[in-house]
Amino acid sequence: MERPRGGRQSHVVKSRRAISLPSLAALTTLLLAPGARACPLCAAGLRAQVHAAIFDGSFAETLAMTALPFGVLAAILAAILAGPRRGRGRRD
Amino acid sequence: VIDMSDRKSEASQRPLIAAGTALGIGMGGFVDGILFHQILQLHNMLSAVRPPTTLVDVEINMFWDGLFHAFTWGMTAVGIALLWRAARIATAPLKTRAFVGSLCLGWGLFNLVEGIIDHHVLGIHHVVERPDHLLFDLAFLASGALLIALGSWLARSAR
Numbered sequence: 390m391e392r393p394r395g396g397r398q399s400h401v402v403k404s405r406r407a408i409s410l411p412s413l414a415a416l417t418t419l420l421l422a423p424g425a426r427a428c429p430l431c432a433a434g435l436r437a438q439v440h441a442a443i444f445d446g447s448f449a450e451t452l453a454m455t456a457l458p459f460g461v462l463a464a465i466l467a468a469i470l471a472g473p474r475r476g477r478g479r480r481d
Numbered sequence: 482v483i484d485m486s487d488r489k490s491e492a493s494q495r496p497l498i499a500a501g502t503a504l505g506i507g508m509g510g511f512v513d514g515i516l517f518h519q520i521l522q523l524h525n526m527l528s529a530v531r532p533p534t535t536l537v538d539v540e541i542n543m544f545w546d547g548l549f550h551a552f553t554w555g556m557t558a559v560g561i562a563l564l565w566r567a568a569r570i571a572t573a574p575l576k577t578r579a580f581v582g583s584l585c586l587g588w589g590l591f592n593l594v595e596g597i598i599d600h601h602v603l604g605i606h607h608v609v610e611r612p613d614h615l616l617f618d619l620a621f622l623a624s625g626a627l628l629i630a631l632g633s634w635l636a637r638s639a640r
Contacts (some may be wrong), residue, residue: 422495454547454603455526458595459552462506465590467560470499 498583498636500563505617506531506630507557512588513595514550517608524606532610560587582635589628596622 515521523541525533526549533539567573600607600618607614608621 391614422551438537439544442537442541443544451527451545452548454599455548455603456552457603458591458598459556461594462590462600463555465594466499466503466506469502470495470563472495 491499493572493574494576494579494636494640496563496567496570497575497579498586500560500567501583502568502581502587502590503556503560503563505584505589506558506591507587508584509552509591510549510553510556511594512592514546514553518546518549524607527608528606528610530578530605576639579636579639582632582637582639583633584637585628585631589625589630590634592621592625592628596625 495582518525521532526545529543531538531541533542596618598613599605600621
């Protein structure tokens with residue numbers, strides 16, 4: 390008796406895998422959907438409340454406060470890159 | 482006689498020192514953000530003015546923590562670009578001691594500058610949000626000063 394060829398068999402396995410992966414992804418998405426819908430951050434009003442609190446009148450001020458240390462550090466870095474301007478070299 | 486070799490050596494190492502300093506600032510920022518903000522949850526960006534006691538306040542702090550991480554990421558990206566530039570300059574020696582020293586220098590600069598501005602001047606958060614936060618804030622500044630001293634010594638000794 391002749392055994393089925395490996396090439397044909399692997400082709401069938403590949404096709405099955407190709408079908409099963411999207412199916413598995415779809416099934417996972419469907420299973421996780423109720424969990425995602427139950428997300429407390431997506432619940433009524435909360436997202437809008439957070440958005441309003443972040444982008445209120447103090448947004449620019451808070452952004453400036455968050456960025457300030459990085460501005461100072463960038464200035465120090467620029468000074469290092471440009472190099473300290475020494476008036477005179479070391480003398481023996 | 483002016484010691485020109487010392488000045489030349491200093492100038493040639495500048496690209497590497499600048500790159501290491503930028504990367505050190507980025508690494509220091511990530512230590513703060515990942516370790517203190519997220520893993521240990523000692524503080525958040527606005528935890529002194531908006532304590533994360535409600536879900537809304539947690540979300541708001543998370544947003545500003547994200548922006549802090551974005552700035553830190555930007556500084557790290559600048560460091561990578563500067564390191565690439567230093568590696569392409571034929572006259573810039575790539576000395577490990579100078580690089581490690583500049584990483585320490587950058588980390589120390591981050592702790593010192595961020596500590597002074599955010600913890601002491603603006604007071605938007607402290608290292609730990611408890612009544613005796615001053616001790617921890619000062620320890621954070623001291624760690625910055627120590628890292629700067631260590632980094633400067635390592636970078637100078639590499640010349």
